[in-house]
Amino acid sequence: MIKQSPLRRGPRDRRTRCSSPAAVAGRRSRRYGVTVLALTGGRGPTAPGRTVRAAGVTRRSWCGGSPAGRRRSADRRRWIGATGPRRVWQHARVRNPGIFVLAAGLLLTACTSSSGASQPAARPSSDAVVVTAGPVTAEPSSAVLPGATRPGSVPPVVGNGPRIGNRVALTFDADMTDTMLRRMAADPTLSFANRKVIDILERTGTPATFFLTGEWVEAYPDVTRRLAGNPAFELANHTYRHQAFKSPCYSLPPIAPAQMTEDVAHTFDVIAPYGGRQTRYFRFPGLCYDDAALRALAPLGVTVVQGDVVSGDPNATAAQPIVHAVLTGVRPGSIVVMHITEANARFTDEALQPILDGLRARGLRPVPLSDLFR
Numbered sequence: 001m002i003k004q005s006p007l008r009r010g011p012r013d014r015r016t017r018c019s020s021p022a023a024v025a026g027r028r029s030r031r032y033g034v035t036v037l038a039l040t041g042g043r044g045p046t047a048p049g050r051t052v053r054a055a056g057v058t059r060r061s062w063c064g065g066s067p068a069g070r071r072r073s074a075d076r077r078r079w080i081g082a083t084g085p086r087r088v089w090q091h092a093r094v095r096n097p098g099i100f101v102l103a104a105g106l107l108l109t110a111c112t113s114s115s116g117a118s119q120p121a122a123r124p125s126s127d128a129v130v131v132t133a134g135p136v137t138a139e140p141s142s143a144v145l146p147g148a149t150r151p152g153s154v155p156p157v158v159g160n161g162p163r164i165g166n167r168v169a170l171t172f173d174a175d176m177t178d179t180m181l182r183r184m185a186a187d188p189t190l191s192f193a194n195r196k197v198i199d200i201l202e203r204t205g206t207p208a209t210f211f212l213t214g215e216w217v218e219a220y221p222d223v224t225r226r227l228a229g230n231p232a233f234e235l236a237n238h239t240y241r242h243q244a245f246k247s248p249c250y251s252l253p254p255i256a257p258a259q260m261t262e263d264v265a266h267t268f269d270v271i272a273p274y275g276g277r278q279t280r281y282f283r284f285p286g287l288c289y290d291d292a293a294l295r296a297l298a299p300l301g302v303t304v305v306q307g308d309v310v311s312g313d314p315n316a317t318a319a320q321p322i323v324h325a326v327l328t329g330v331r332p333g334s335i336v337v338m339h340i341t342e343a344n345a346r347f348t349d350e351a352l353q354p355i356l357d358g359l360r361a362r363g364l365r366p367v368p369l370s371d372l373f374r
């Protein structure tokens with residue numbers, strides 16, 4: 001489940017600091033922002049599921065270490081920069097607009113000359129929105145996959161995209177556990193690949209992102225090829241055998257902490273040969289994680305993508321509750337969590353068309369995850 005703190009006012013940290021590009025503050029913007037559920041970089045991860053909110057704004061632009069970059073700000077939001085495969089919206093407040101302009105100029109110079117990474121650019125509107133570059137690789141290149149972060153940094157945990165525009169992301173988890181494999185072996189008619197979901201997505205030309213477990217890919221190579229062959233679909237990582245990275249997590253068996261990194265790395269290796277739209281997005285099984293699990297992912301250079309609309313399709317006994325859960329929770333920037341594990345999510349396909357119709361009626365447009373963060 002997504003754990004989000006209730007919105008309440010808290011202490012403010014309005015520093016603008018130029019330092020390592022690895023660090024990005026967690027925050028949740030009041031109106032626009034990506035919800036980043038965990039801090040990354042030098043200050044270490046937050047508690048699992050913690051949302052750093054706009055009322056207690058913590059905004060830091062890490063870009064070079066210049067003292068000129070350290071300025072307090074209040075009551076104004078700024079566009080700090082946006083490069084690389086992922087961006088994070090955030091707010092800042094400028095106590096004195098004049099100082100803000102001076103500080104922005106100095107910060108611009110400091111950041112540009114010291115790191116060459118994020119290129120700040122002033123926004124004309126006084127109500128502009130602060131955006132900082134996400135924890136991308138220090139030297140972005142065309143080879144960088146969506147969601148890639150600097151290896152060695154604790155990955156960011158993202159709950160949703162920008163709350164502006166009309167974009168939403170439909171994501172489908174392809175769970176597979178050893179228990180599910182045994183059930184398949186005992187009953188060959190059992191399928192954990194819901195091809196009807198894919199049929200609907202393809203027929204309607206709907207983009208989607210699929211979080212694949214390694215065992216699912218190995219069980220359904222043909223379906224994986226079909227997903228990879230569709231340019232509207234992105235492929236992401238959901239561990240190898242869907243074990244709990246934090247216990248308890250529903251009825252999932254725990255994975256040993258020492259195996260976490262290799263498990264996720266191996267899953268990327270299983271998915272990669274299929275090509276298509278590969279990413280460095282990762283989702284925890286059951287959305288369960290803690291600080292140790294996040295640290296285990298640090299060497300892999302990933303972005304953890306959870307979601308803000310949980311459809312509840314694995315336990316649904318009819319389509320309507322799934323449709324209701326999605327359409328009552330979805331809004332611009334939402335990441336909807338669904339499944340294509342037919343035998344234990346039997347109504348996802350039946351719910352999908354009404355969901356697509358409802359999104360269209362609300363003026364919302366499904367996009368791949370990387371487009372949501374663009």
Ligand SMILES: [Zn+2]
Pocket residue numbers: 173174175238242284285286
């Ligand atoms: Zn799952």
